[in-house]
Amino acid sequence: MTATGTFLRAFLRRDRWLVLWFLLGTPTLYWTQAYSVDGIYRSQAEFDRAAAAMGDNAAFVAMAGPARALNTTGGQVAWQASAFGAIVVGLMAMFIVGRHTRSEEETGREELLRSGVVARTAPMTAALLAATVASAVVAAGVTGSLLLYGLPAAGSWVLGVGVLGCGVAFGGVALLAAQVTTTARATYGLTGAVIGVSYGLRAIGDVSGGGLSWLSPIGWYQAMHAYSGERWWPVVLLVVLGALTTAAAYLVFERRDLGAGIWATRVGPDRASPRLLSGLGLAWRMQRSSVFWWSVGMLVGGYAYGAMGDDVTTMMGDSQFSKDIFAAGGGADLLDSFYAVATLMLVLIAAGFTVSSALRPHSEEQAGRVEALLATGLSRARWYAGQALVTVAGSVVVLLAAGLGIGVGYAAVTGDWSAVQRLTGATFSQLAGLLVLGALARLLHAVAPRWAPLAWLGVLYCWVILMFGELLEFPQWVIDVSPFSHLAAVPAVDMRWTPFLTVLALAAAMSTAGLLAFRHRDVH
Amino acid sequence: MEHVIEISGLVKTFGSVRALDGLDLEVHPGEVHGFLGPNGAGKSTTIRILLGLLRADGGHVALLDGDPWRDAAALHRRLAYVPGEVNLWPGLTGGEVIDLLGRLRGGLDERKRADLLERFQLDPTKKGRAYSKGNRQKVALVAALSADVELLLLDEPTAGLDPIMESQFQQCIDDFRDGGGTVLLSSHILAEVERLCDRVSILREGRVVECGTLAELRHLTRTSIHAELATTAADLATHEGIHDFVAEGHRVDFDVDTELLGDVLAHLGTFGIRSLTSQPPTLEELFLRHYGDEVVAEPQPAGATS
Numbered sequence: 001m002t003a004t005g006t007f008l009r010a011f012l013r014r015d016r017w018l019v020l021w022f023l024l025g026t027p028t029l030y031w032t033q034a035y036s037v038d039g040i041y042r043s044q045a046e047f048d049r050a051a052a053a054m055g056d057n058a059a060f061v062a063m064a065g066p067a068r069a070l071n072t073t074g075g076q077v078a079w080q081a082s083a084f085g086a087i088v089v090g091l092m093a094m095f096i097v098g099r100h101t102r103s104e105e106e107t108g109r110e111e112l113l114r115s116g117v118v119a120r121t122a123p124m125t126a127a128l129l130a131a132t133v134a135s136a137v138v139a140a141g142v143t144g145s146l147l148l149y150g151l152p153a154a155g156s157w158v159l160g161v162g163v164l165g166c167g168v169a170f171g172g173v174a175l176l177a178a179q180v181t182t183t184a185r186a187t188y189g190l191t192g193a194v195i196g197v198s199y200g201l202r203a204i205g206d207v208s209g210g211g212l213s214w215l216s217p218i219g220w221y222q223a224m225h226a227y228s229g230e231r232w233w234p235v236v237l238l239v240v241l242g243a244l245t246t247a248a249a250y251l252v253f254e255r256r257d258l259g260a261g262i263w264a265t266r267v268g269p270d271r272a273s274p275r276l277l278s279g280l281g282l283a284w285r286m287q288r289s290s291v292f293w294w295s296v297g298m299l300v301g302g303y304a305y306g307a308m309g310d311d312v313t314t315m316m317g318d319s320q321f322s323k324d325i326f327a328a329g330g331g332a333d334l335l336d337s338f339y340a341v342a343t344l345m346l347v348l349i350a351a352g353f354t355v356s357s358a359l360r361p362h363s364e365e366q367a368g369r370v371e372a373l374l375a376t377g378l379s380r381a382r383w384y385a386g387q388a389l390v391t392v393a394g395s396v397v398v399l400l401a402a403g404l405g406i407g408v409g410y411a412a413v414t415g416d417w418s419a420v421q422r423l424t425g426a427t428f429s430q431l432a433g434l435l436v437l438g439a440l441a442r443l444l445h446a447v448a449p450r451w452a453p454l455a456w457l458g459v460l461y462c463w464v465i466l467m468f469g470e471l472l473e474f475p476q477w478v479i480d481v482s483p484f485s486h487l488a489a490v491p492a493v494d495m496r497w498t499p500f501l502t503v504l505a506l507a508a509a510m511s512t513a514g515l516l517a518f519r520h521r522d523v524h
Numbered sequence: 525m526e527h528v529i530e531i532s533g534l535v536k537t538f539g540s541v542r543a544l545d546g547l548d549l550e551v552h553p554g555e556v557h558g559f560l561g562p563n564g565a566g567k568s569t570t571i572r573i574l575l576g577l578l579r580a581d582g583g584h585v586a587l588l589d590g591d592p593w594r595d596a597a598a599l600h601r602r603l604a605y606v607p608g609e610v611n612l613w614p615g616l617t618g619g620e621v622i623d624l625l626g627r628l629r630g631g632l633d634e635r636k637r638a639d640l641l642e643r644f645q646l647d648p649t650k651k652g653r654a655y656s657k658g659n660r661q662k663v664a665l666v667a668a669l670s671a672d673v674e675l676l677l678l679d680e681p682t683a684g685l686d687p688i689m690e691s692q693f694q695q696c697i698d699d700f701r702d703g704g705g706t707v708l709l710s711s712h713i714l715a716e717v718e719r720l721c722d723r724v725s726i727l728r729e730g731r732v733v734e735c736g737t738l739a740e741l742r743h744l745t746r747t748s749i750h751a752e753l754a755t756t757a758a759d760l761a762t763h764e765g766i767h768d769f770v771a772e773g774h775r776v777d778f779d780v781d782t783e784l785l786g787d788v789l790a791h792l793g794t795f796g797i798r799s800l801t802s803q804p805p806t807l808e809e810l811f812l813r814h815y816g817d818e819v820v821a822e823p824q825p826a827g828a829t830s
């Protein structure tokens with residue numbers, strides 16, 4: 001037990017920044033819903049009208065959750081934030097568990113630890129505890145911020161405790177996933193899939209009114225009915241799921257070898273296919289499954305946005321607030337403005353792919369796999385260019401999926417099939433900005449490898465500008481730092497090629513600078 | 525080409541750490557050159573500079589008559605590298621990695637590839653993660669040895685290999701040298717060095733402190749002598765080149781600097797030798813002498829008993 005305590009302290013210490021970010025982000029997710037709802041509607045009548053429209057819209061229900069008390073601020077907060085809050089805390093628990101268990105084992109560091117005088121299970125116990133502590137901290141932040149905002153206490157507590165429950169449940173899932181898979185990437189993939197399926201099950205369940213939502217941990221959280229007749233017992237389901245998966249994880253752990261999963265690793269070809277045999281071929285091989293899954297995700301996510309159809313105008317009310325939010329769209333037509341902003345949101349989600357893909361060279365270098373490659377006839381420039389090309393091509397594919405998703409979703413609801421081309425075009429109008437974010441990651445990796453992960457701050461920055469730029473009236477130059485601020489917000493306004501090409505040239509220049517810097521630094 | 529590798533005054537710093545501090549190294553064509561030294565001496569750093577992965581901060585480096593930093597990719601087609609720690613891609617099989625590295629180097633010899641897989645008993649269908657440490661090392665070895673190159677840069681290539689594989693490796697290096705190839709071999713396995721290397725360089729703290737054939741190096745260290753004499757010989761203790769002198773009646777035990785062996789034996793003869801055994805220095809002694817702190821205290825005053 002003493003070893004577990006030591007590990008727990010060490011893990012929490014390592015995770016403190018991660019937890020801090022989630023502590024800032026998650027309560028903000030809830031709190032901003034309250035803030036924006038109270039800003040949008042000027043009268044209760046207007047609010048009632050919008051709430052009715054929202055509750056009737058299947059796409060909204062699928063995206064957020066079962067419609068309950070939508071004409072109250074609390075009801076809106078629970079509805080709009082809970083599913084995403086569950087996902088966010090689930091991802092946090094997953095990262096914390098994964099990085100201290102499978103990731104350590106994969107890199108062989110765990111072997112060193114376990115050979116010390118510690119209980120075999122001490123690291124995994126401590127990892128799960130660390131995830132639980134982190135979830136509790138975030139949960140306290142959620143409850144605290146909602147209480148401070150002035151929402152009813154019971155509902156605020158329910159939303160917070162539910163967050164903790166989701167952290168425990170998905171932390172347990174991650175712990176089990178870490179036992180059955182052999183790489184951290186696969187652990188994250190499997191846990192992420194479970195979270196995704198939970199979200200999908202409750203979406204179908206909520207829309208069809210069937211029982212499928214009861215198969216989903218996110219559904220359980222929402223079944224706690226925050227701000228609309230709270231009930232506590234569904235949290236037991238979350239805890240039980242956490243307990244069962246944890247117990248299963250320990251069982252598997254006792255029965256498997258260090259470094260192994262439960263599935264014997266499959267064998268593969270003894271010869272390489274000719275397509276693999278180049279820097280570019282290797283880069284594509286490493287990333288193709290990620291391109292595929294991101295595309296699937298963006299297709300589905302885009303569809304959900306598009307399927308909101310024309311209803312969005314009813315729901316947005318006609319206050320200054322909603323005009324402000326969609327002012328980023330810049331157009332006169334509210335519907336077009338909405339889709340301009342929705343597209344940009346999808347593009348910023350796609351930035352998740354672009355930046356992680358652009359950071360791939362960084363993780364390859366960290367894993368010590370670059371040395372052997374660059375000791376062959378493969379020049380640094382070719383290796384770098386191959387990686388960059390895959391990131392750019394992958395981003396195009398992922399954007400195409402997002403655009404098709406939103407276009408087809410809209411067309412399926414409205415019957416307006418010309419929207420497919422219009423909305424796909426809108427998505428692509430933001431490509432240049434996306435590529436700047438990727439180029440930033442490349443440049444950081446080339447110039448200051450230790451700071452490469454800071455490229456994520458670029459994505460965060462663009463998000464903040466998109467969400468709050470107009471609202472909080474940031475100085476113009478702060479807004480202008482985001483490359484997206486310069487691009488035409490299609491379809492709200494017409495495509496403008498000059499800024500697009502200028503931003504594209506910026507991305508190219510940053511990538512080239514990265515290449516030059518990379519050619520002149522030590523490779524480790 | 526006079527030298528395959530020619531390094532003089534090489535300096536490399538990492539922040540405040542001076543990893544290489546005026547290193548000189550010459551590797552002749554067709555030789556297997558041992559590269560030895562304690563942990564952190566700078567062996568891997570030197571090899572990485574030779575590969576153009578790290579940039580030298582000072583000094584002159586020539587590899588195959590080229591500049592390893594500027595002409596990296598072109599030079600790499602003429603050499604193969606085996607790192608001490610092989611990291612494979614989790615999603616690629618050993619066979620795929622061998623083909624990939626081979627092709628990137630400009631093609632590999634199919635016959636050699638098949639032969640080496642056989643020799644090292646390596647299953648090329650497993651994926652990266654599934655290989656043990658030794659097997660990962662074998663993947664890199666097969667990839668390097670099946671290439672048609674002039675130079676091998678090997679950084680502790682046999683760490684983790686079992687004794688049978690070790691002897692296969694030695695066989696491969698013999699074949700490679702017989703084919704006219706040159707090898708720079710960093711290793712902590714002295715038996716391997718003794719068996720394979722024509723010349724060795726010993727590093728300490730970023731500098732080469734000794735360089736030569738093993739015979740030459742042996743000459744620089746001490747031979748143990750046990751002798752029975754006709755008379756007592758107390759004044760031997762102060763003779764030049766004698767260390768750790770112990771006398772017990774007519775019997776004497778001491779170590780002698782090998783280069784002064786003849787001199788000492790001649791002096792010993794004046795006491796009347798009844799019996800004499802001499803033990804040449806083992807390789808371990810040779811290295812311990814260079815690895816330990818002792819070297820710092822050199823030159824020792826003659827006759828000092830330590």
Ligand SMILES: Nc1ncnc2c1ncn2[C@@H]1O[C@H](COP(=O)(O)OP(=O)(O)OP(=O)(O)O)[C@@H](O)[C@H]1O
Nearest residue numbers: 524538541543561562563564565566567568569570
């Ligand atoms: N990337 C780096 N950053 C900082 N210091 C480094 C780096 N690489 C090597 N060093 C330092 O340079 C020195 C030489 O290291 P090097 O790896 O060349 O030693 P080595 O002779 O190969 O040792 P070993 O026998 O343990 O492999 C060491 O003091 C090491 O700590």
Ligand SMILES: [Mg+2]
Nearest residue numbers: 567568608679
């Ligand atoms: Mg080394």
